[in-house]
Amino acid sequence: MTLTAIHTIQDGLASGPGTEPDELLEAAEESRVALAAEAAEAAGGNAVSASADSATDQARADDLIRRASAQRERGKQELKRKIAGIPSVQQHVVLNDQVVASSFTRFFYIIDKGAELMRRRGDAIIGEDRAAKLREQLQALIADVEVEVRKNLEATQALVAADAYEDGAIDVTYTAPTYEDTIQIRSREGLALQRVFTMYDQLLALMVNLEWNGKIDPNEVDQMRYQAKQKIRPIFRFAARANIGMNTSRARNASGQVPRGRRRATDANAKGDDAIVEAVSGLQSSLAESAGAGDTDATLLAEI
Numbered sequence: 010m011t012l013t014a015i016h017t018i019q020d021g022l023a024s025g026p027g028t029e030p031d032e033l034l035e036a037a038e039e040s041r042v043a044l045a046a047e048a049a050e051a052a053g054g055n056a057v058s059a060s061a062d063s064a065t066d067q068a069r070a071d072d073l074i075r076r077a078s079a080q081r082e083r084g085k086q087e088l089k090r091k092i093a094g095i096p097s098v099q100q101h102v103v104l105n106d107q108v109v110a111s112s113f114t115r116f117f118y119i120i121d122k123g124a125e126l127m128r129r130r131g132d133a134i135i136g137e138d139r140a141a142k143l144r145e146q147l148q149a150l151i152a153d154v155e156v157e158v159r160k161n162l163e164a165t166q167a168l169v170a171a172d173a174y175e176d177g178a179i180d181v182t183y184t185a186p187t188y189e190d191t192i193q194i195r196s197r198e199g200l201a202l203q204r205v206f207t208m209y210d211q212l213l214a215l216m217v218n219l220e221w222n223g224k225i226d227p228n229e230v231d232q233m234r235y236q237a238k239q240k241i242r243p244i245f246r247f248a249a250r251a252n253i254g255m256n257t258s259r260a261r262n263a264s265g266q267v268p269r270g271r272r273r274a275t276d277a278n279a280k281g282d283d284a285i286v287e288a289v290s291g292l293q294s295s296l297a298e299s300a301g302a303g304d305t306d307a308t309l310l311a312e313i
Contacts, residue, residue, distance in 0.1 A: 033126065040119055044246065084116070088114065098193075101190075106214070108234045117206070120245055122248075125195035127143050134262070148198055150247055158205055162215075165216060169215055206241075213237070
């Protein structure tokens with residue numbers, strides 16, 4: 010599904026006089042599109058060369074590029090949105106590194122929106138305990154990455170301080186940031202994640218200067234860029250699946266249906282909601298195992 014298709018979905022969600030967009034359904038549909046693009050890239054994007062030998066490989070490469078580009082553009086548009094009536098932090102974000110900025114625009118809004126919906130709507134949909142558990146798991150994912158990038162940043166800052174540049178050293182700068190805007194961060198988890206992106210950007214700026222001055226190997230910079238992208242992916246997948254899961258649970262509770270033909274019992278809804286929490290908490294490992302087999306969006310959704 011393309012960016013145009015997302016706009017069509019949103020228009021449909023808000024159709025009719027006096028209607029408001031269904032925020033849970035909108036978040037779920039956006040997450041499905043983003044997961045499909047990310048899963049396709051994870052399954053084969055890194056193996057496709059920009060100078061592909063065959064027409065099939067080139068078409069695949071072109072499709073991956075279109076998917077990623079549409080996801081970035083959708084993210085930029087969503088980050089510009091200002092939602093009234095929601096407690097938030099207005100944060101001015103400046104990111105110089107292209108890889109960090111690309112990951113931010115592709116993934117941040119899905120994660121921040123998911124965290125905010127868990128807090129504001131989760132209790133009513135899957136119960137207070139289960140919603141709290143989802144948030145705790147998301148917070149733990151972000152905290153783990155924050156600890157690691159902070160450690161790397163502090164170590165690199167110490168390296169710079171201990172081995173200050175000599176006279177005439179190269180000073181590498183950016184003519185303009187890759188991404189700069191004031192955004193509405195809707196959750197504490199989003200605020201913590203924004204710090205993670207900023208620290209990765211600061212870290213890479215220091216590493217680039219060290220590399221240009223011969224202090225570190227260029228491969229170390231490339232590896233850190235790769236890590237900056239890969240560390241965010243499990244957090245994005247978690248939040249996207251939570252968005253989809255909450256919408257699915259809401260619809261199931263409203264209709265009284267039990268998925269996959271299971272016999273209805275008095276605790277059927279509770280079991281279904283527990284399954285959402287369990288499926289989302291195990292998402293990182295399940296995706297890692299299935300990526301090599303060409304995992305699809307439909308397969309991802311079948312786990313909920």
